[in-house]
Structure formats: C-alpha cells, structure tokens
C-alpha cells in the first residue's frame with residue numbers, strides 16, 4: 001500500500017515536470033516570434049507582366065530596379081511567349097523568366113508554378129519602362145501598403161496623368177460589366193484607370209483564379225469586384241513619369257494589340273456587354289458577344305438553352321438581336337396595317353419590365369391568319385425561305401403552320417409569328433407546342449379592341465386586359481412570379 005502511494009507521488013512529480021518544460025518552451029517560442037516580427041523585413045517581388053515584344057525596355061528597367069533597390073530584389077518577368085530578339089540581361093541581372101505560351105513539346109509555366117516561385121509577402125506589378133523616384137519613397141510605399149488594412153491593392157501612378165477611381169459592377173448571370181465614374185472616395189475604388197503600378201499581397205494574388213491575365217488592370221480589378229474587394233489610389237510620388245515607346249510607330253501597333261487583349265480577356269471572363277455610365281442619363285454600351293455575322297452563341301438541351309443549365313441568362317448580344325429583329329417586324333406589320341399582338345412570354349416580359357424576359361430566346365407575335373395576304377414577306381415565305389433586302393431570313397417553320405424571322409442567315413436568333421383564326425368567338429390555330437402549357441386557345445374578345453403595351457422601347461400592339469389574358473395562359477400570378485421554362489422559380 002505504501003509503496004503504491006510513493007509511486008503516485010513520483011508520477012505526479014514527473015507530470016509536473018513535463019508541464020513546466022512545455023510552458024517554458026511555449027514562452028520562449030512566443031518571445032522568439034515577437035522578436036522575429038520586429039526584425040522581419042517586408043519582402044516583395046517585382047513582376048513585369050506587360051511589355052511589347054516590338055518595343056520594350058525590360059533589361060533597362062530590370063537594371064534600374066537593381067541599381068536603385070539592390071541586386072537581391074527578385075524580379076519576375078512573366079511573358080505570353082518567348083521574346084525575340086532575346087533579352088539582353090547583364091550577369092548581375094539574371095532573371096526568373098516565365099513563359100505562359102503553350103508548345104506541345106515545350107516547357108510552359110502554369111499559373112500556380114509562378115505563384116509557388118514567389119516567396120515574398122508582397123508582389124508589385126511594374127509597367128515596362130518604369131523608373132523609381134528614389135529608394136526611400138519606394139520603401140515607404142511598401143511599408144504603407146503592408147500595414148494598411150483598408151484595401152486589397154494599392155495603385156500608384158507611373159504616368160503623367162492622375163489615376164481615376166471608378167465604380168465597377170459585374171453581373172455574371174447577365175454577362176455584363178458596368179463602369180460608373182465617381183469622384184472621391186479613393187480608398188474604395190472598384191476599378192482604377194490609368195498607367196499604374198499595382199501592389200498586392202502574395203496571398204491575395206494566389207486567391208485569384210487568373211492572376212496573370214492581361215490587361216492587368218482590367219483582369220485584377222474585375223476579379224476583385226466579383227469578390228467585393230476594394231482598391232486604393234496611393235497619391236505620393238513614387239515613380240518618374242514614364243517615357244513612351246522608342247519607335248514612334250509603336251503606339252499604333254500597341255493600340256491594336258491592346259484592343260485584342262481586352263477582347264480576349266472579356267471572352268475569357270465571359271463578359272459580353274460593357275456599359276459605361278457617364279452620368280445618370282447617359283450610358284454607352286459595347287457588345288462583345290455574337291454579332292450579325294457570327295453564330296448565335298448557345299444551343300438547346302432538352303428544349304432549354306444551355307446557358308440556363310449553367311445558371312446564366314440570355315447573352316446580351318442575343319437579346320439585342322431579338323430586339324432588332326422584332327422592332328423590324330413590328331414596323332412591317334404596322335406598315336401593312338396588319339392586326340398583330342404580343343404573345344406568350346414576350347407579352348409577359350412586356351407586362352413585367354417592358355422588355356424581353358432576360359432568359360427568353362425568342363419574341364412571339366400573334367397575327368390574324370386572314371391578314372397574311374397583306375404581308376408580301378409572309379406570302380412569299382409560304383413558298384420558300386428567303387433573305388430580304390435588310391438581311392433578315394424569313395422561313396415557314398418545318399414544325400407546322402407558323403413563321404420565323406431570323407436575325408441573319410448566320411445568326412439564327414429568331415422571332416416567331418403565329419397565325420390565329422376565330423372559330424365561334426374563340427381564337428385557335430393549326431399548330432400547338434405540346435410542351436408549352438401556355439399555348440392554348442383564347443376568347444376573341446381579348447383582341448377587340450387591341451390595346452398597346454410598351455416593349456423594347458416602343459409601343460406595340462397587345463390584347464386588351466393583359467393581366468387576365470396572361471393568367472388564362474400562364475396561370476394565376478404569372479406576372480409577379482417569374483419562373484424558368486422548366487417551372488423552377490427564379491430567385
């Protein structure tokens with residue numbers, strides 16, 4: 001028994017001892033971390049990502065950086081492809097050069113490979129040809145950014161002009177980017193316009209799905225905006241205003257490749273419409289999707305457009321094609337004094353927002369069958385399909401007694417024209433879409449008289465008592481409860 005107690009005491013002493021050692025160790029460790037932090041130098045990697053093969057200053061820029069900041073500053077050159085003539089670095093400027101171009105038998109750098117090669121706290125993207133004012137202003141910038149909690153990135157001007165802080169909104173579902181100009185609030189920019197160096201934490205950069213895409217400003221800020229990250233315009237002078245190209249012809253060439261880069265970035269980021277909002281009433285829209293000479297950019301899977309399966313709505317270029325085609329056909333029908341009215345989903349869209357439903361793929365119009373002879377295009381297309389003088393393709397549907405007008409032969413966005421006739425006061429037709437529950441007969445009194453409704457920026461003809469008409473076709477509450485074609489509610 002006694003012996004047993006003794007054992008317990010020894011055990012207890014042993015445990016106490018272990019705990020003491022652990023506590024001492026922890027204490028020493030924290031002490032070490034604290035002193036490490038005080039002593040720790042903020043490290044950064046300079047990245048030169050944007051330069052032109054035909055007129056660049058990369059070796060001189062690298063030499064300059066090493067002269068001003070020291071030879072131990074890591075400088076990465078990330079290029080789309082090998083540059084010829086080969087860059088001429090002096091021995092002390094031996095660089096990490098990464099090539100993103102793909103060759104079947106060659107060595108390419110992947111995004112993560114470059115990121116893994118960066119061991120510093122920060123990355124600074126410097127435009128080709130940048131010159132640093134002096135070392136102390138540069139180090140001050142690095143300190144200021146490192147300790148700032150305000151924003152995910154700092155932008156510092158490298159040219160003569162001040163940087164412009166703007167708002168940016170990206171709606172991936174609608175394939176759209178909106179840029180709004182606003183003054184002030186330089187700590188909370190979405191997009192920063194102008195020649196600039198960009199400072200970013202390595203950790204932040206590694207969170208971007210496409211860290212090396214160009215143009216850098218577009219690419220970085222667009223990826224930030226999707227994550228609701230903000231950027232800051234750093235105003236102290238850090239860089240000497242950059243000189244232009246060496247060769248006077250290079251500017252034109254540069255404008256051209258810049259445009260090409262922007263287009264391919266927007267394609268990669270799936271943006272098909274860019275809207276510049278200059279003030280409350282003025283917008284400028286640019287479309288980057290399909291046009292009249294390119295193919296319509298979606299296909300149908302089980303009667304439903306593929307973009308809906310991917311959680312997106314109709315590409316803006318398709319909606320534009322539909323509006324243009326519909327506008328044209330409305331004018332023709334009006335010119336021929338034909339009785340027509342908006343049908344189905346198009347009338348629903350008009351009632352909701354005066355526009356095509358944002359995920360719809362056609363505009364549907366009803367007409368009186370007996371009015372067909374008034375419209376030479378419909379008469380003609382009853383016999384054979386044809387392209388009219390404005391480039392629209394008219395076609396009688398293969399499925400049955402109705403017509404389609406396509407935006408062009410290549411771009412097959414279309415509107416549909418359904419001929420109805422009255423049978424004992426009920427409007428009926430000879431072809432029905434079995435899968436469309438809303439495709440049903442209706443009393444003629446909805447057309448007597450016809451009314452008008454605002455649609456795609458004009459007044460078009462519609463049934464009277466629109467809400468009642470729509471509820472007859474789509475069911476109670478159809479206007480206020482949007483549903484996708486497969487019946488799923490829209491959030």
Ligand SMILES: *[C@@H]1O[C@H](CO)[C@@H](O)[C@H](O)[C@H]1NC(C)=O
Nearest residue numbers: 059084085086087088089090
């Ligand atoms: C490369 O550097 C050498 C020596 O600095 C110079 O003579 C030569 O012209 C340079 N070549 C190019 C293509 O810049």
Ligand SMILES: *[C@@H]1O[C@H](CO)[C@@H](O)[C@H](O)[C@H]1NC(C)=O
Nearest residue numbers: 133134135136137138237238
């Ligand atoms: C660097 O430039 C700043 C701003 O022009 C100036 O105030 C400072 O004295 C310069 N420092 C050195 C070391 O030249």
Ligand SMILES: *[C@@H]1O[C@H](CO)[C@@H](O)[C@H](O)[C@H]1NC(C)=O
Nearest residue numbers: 327328329330331332334335
């Ligand atoms: C409709 O008629 C007007 C006036 O005659 C004409 O200017 C216009 O081009 C016509 N529109 C179409 C689409 O035929």
Ligand SMILES: *[C@@H]1O[C@H](CO)[C@@H](O)[C@H](O)[C@H]1NC(C)=O
Nearest residue numbers: 452453454456457458459460
């Ligand atoms: C549509 O009709 C309304 C009322 O009749 C009118 O105020 C408006 O200007 C018209 N809009 C267009 C685009 O013609």
